Amino acid sequence: MDLKNKIAIVTGGNSGIGFATARELILQEATVIITGRRKEAIDKAAQEIGAIPFVADQANVRDISKLSKSIQKQFGKVDILFINAGITGDPSLIENAVEENFDAVMDINFKGAYFTLSKFIPLLNEEASVVFLSSNTAAMRNPQSSVYQASKAALNSIAKTAAAELASRKIRVNTVSPGPTRTNVLNHFYGEDTANSIWDNLANNIPLKKIGTPEDVAKLVVYLSNGDASFITGSDFVIDGGMTL
Template sequence: MNKFNDKLAIVTGGNSGIGYATAKELIAEGANVIVTGRRKEAIEKAAEELGAIPFVADQGKLEDIISLKDEIESQFGKIDILFINAGITGKSDSIENMSSENFDNVIDINFKGAYFTLSKFIPLLNDGASVVFLSSIVASIYKPNSSVYQASKAALNSIAKTAAVELAPRKIRVNIVSPGPTKTEIMTKAGLDSKTLEGLNDWLTELIPLKKMGNPEDVAKAVVYLSDNNIASFMTGTEIVIDGGMIL
């Protein structure tokens, strides 16, 4: 018997990368999975490939989060697993030259959107449910030209730990996965061309003790682990770092 039979899971940003891989792992373990994304064509294509249920919703827009919550409540009722995964890196720039537009875009999706996704979905979470936030090792690394992205993930870690305490009376566990460099489409979406991306990947690989980039499946398996009440029932407010030793 699969560990998530009769469980309903939501994966935000589920059309590619870590979200897609996690949805695939959850489905393989028997869960019914709802995947969300901003682009209708992309999320519907991913859902068809996965055998998931698609919903078009932009985590950066509060009205989309509320509509998503209302639709899921109307059609499905309660949920058991919530993986708040959607996020962007934004544009790299110094604090001195940072635009308010880029600041708002990153914070609206990575922090405000994640915060209110949890906030609005708390009434739909079954007692004993699992919530997992996708963070990043950048939350505790202070590199130039990445101030807003780093700050958005640090803020995310803070609210995840507060939520773990607030929701503990209902046995709802809230945890964090923080990947290091991972082979996903996020940097392509940030506007890097293939040659620049290849150079960046080679440079990052040299910084990682294990001398390799992570894969989305590495993170997906950690999310599945944290979502399993039989294995991780005593884990809440925990951060699992998946970075090949990069922050050592």
């Protein structure tokens, strides 16, 4: 992979899949800008891997506009756009839905992702790569996850439309849809021992009997972002160990 001198944006790049992808892109010699809502967290992550930090909330269209203008002023054009930032929201049956939770999930996962793409389209180089982080749940119907699932299904639809709209510029747009991916989120809620037990139990329900890692997803995003994937666009890549078989 030759990503030297390529300019990459990773939203939500201070932890989890975003952080792993930013690190992998930097290992491939790309110049990487990571975004996040908390200055302390984004600065720490950027320093650790050699990225460029930018404080921006993907749920805020004004922040997205500021980000795109700053990138244009400093770098001119962008080669890789990984729209990764997102939240799961609170679990709830549809009949018990709360408007605040609906808005929070849709604002970052759907509206924010949509306008991030919209604001960056003029900055994308010919043959640039755009990747959305979706989820295998976009094709599933799990109770108490309707808002999150809908937000990711919407991303899959946007990606296909964008792939068609941008094909004349040879810009490729794809989605990656992980299943359970081992990050530190559960540790914060339950502690390390309980979190490990949850992951182990979940792995038993996956055909490959393992949980994915952020690095698994990162390597696929990086592959889709280089010239080896020049004939791939409008596709969704499910990375879930066979969970949706």
